Amino acid sequence: MSEAIKKFMFVNTKAPYGTVYALESLEVVLITAAFDQDVSLVFCDDGVFQISNNQNTEASGMKNFSNAYKALGDYDINKLYVEKESLEERGLTLDNIMDLTYEDDDWAEKPSIKLVTRAELADLMDDQDLVISS
Amino acid sequence: MATITVEGKEIEVDEEGYLVDLSAWFPAVASEMAKIDEVEMGDDHWDIINFLREYYEEYQIAPAVRVLTKAVAKKLGKEKGNSKYLYELFPYGPGKQACKFAGLPKPTGCV
Numbered sequence: 374m375s376e377a378i379k380k381f382m383f384v385n386t387k388a389p390y391g392t393v394y395a396l397e398s399l400e401v402v403l404i405t406a407a408f409d410q411d412v413s414l415v416f417c418d419d420g421v422f423q424i425s426n427n428q429n430t431e432a433s434g435m436k437n438f439s440n441a442y443k444a445l446g447d448y449d450i451n452k453l454y455v456e457k458e459s460l461e462e463r464g465l466t467l468d469n470i471m472d473l474t475y476e477d478d479d480w481a482e483k484p485s486i487k488l489v490t491r492a493e494l495a496d497l498m499d500d501q502d503l504v505i506s507s
Numbered sequence: 508m509a510t511i512t513v514e515g516k517e518i519e520v521d522e523e524g525y526l527v528d529l530s531a532w533f534p535a536v537a538s539e540m541a542k543i544d545e546v547e548m549g550d551d552h553w554d555i556i557n558f559l560r561e562y563y564e565e566y567q568i569a570p571a572v573r574v575l576t577k578a579v580a581k582k583l584g585k586e587k588g589n590s591k592y593l594y595e596l597f598p599y600g601p602g603k604q605a606c607k608f609a610g611l612p613k614p615t616g617c618v
Binding site: 438 | 565
């Protein structure tokens, strides 16, 4: 299957709760990774809230699935791009974002989160075979 | 809706035998599902089932086989964290069958 590896970029733009987009996108991401594809994720606009710290869904009555993002490293998904401008526009910094990591071949823990500017994101998108946004 | 009977209780399962209500699980449910699938449960099976339940508790997802294998290798050692060993325990697939016995949903990424 190695000749069929494509670069998939999933762009998350919506808040985690209130709609099903974030959860459904995460499911597709995990399925895509199970087929050994090159997967990266982008969190921009309200999508940055999907991986914000200390989520509490009690009042909304929805299941808090934020811990599932911590499993991305197990799926060898270690390119998580967070857009700098989106954080700033919402008064957030990387300190408000979950500390998501992966383990390299020697089982050393490495950060998966990469802060990128809007301009850098455009270049990254250019480099993909598929860009899927939700 | 299909059901299985465990210790006199009717437990709902879907068309593939997965629990409808994940909180309805107790250990005898796994034993009953194993009996239906003709799998003889031993300590090694329980190690994997308990591991899956802990994984689900922490991450809220049922791991795909590849992920399960890697995580088991890390936690229980390389001699258990390989697909040959896991397939011997769960012939219908360590992802699908073990998750079913553990009362978890069908793993994401299994088709």
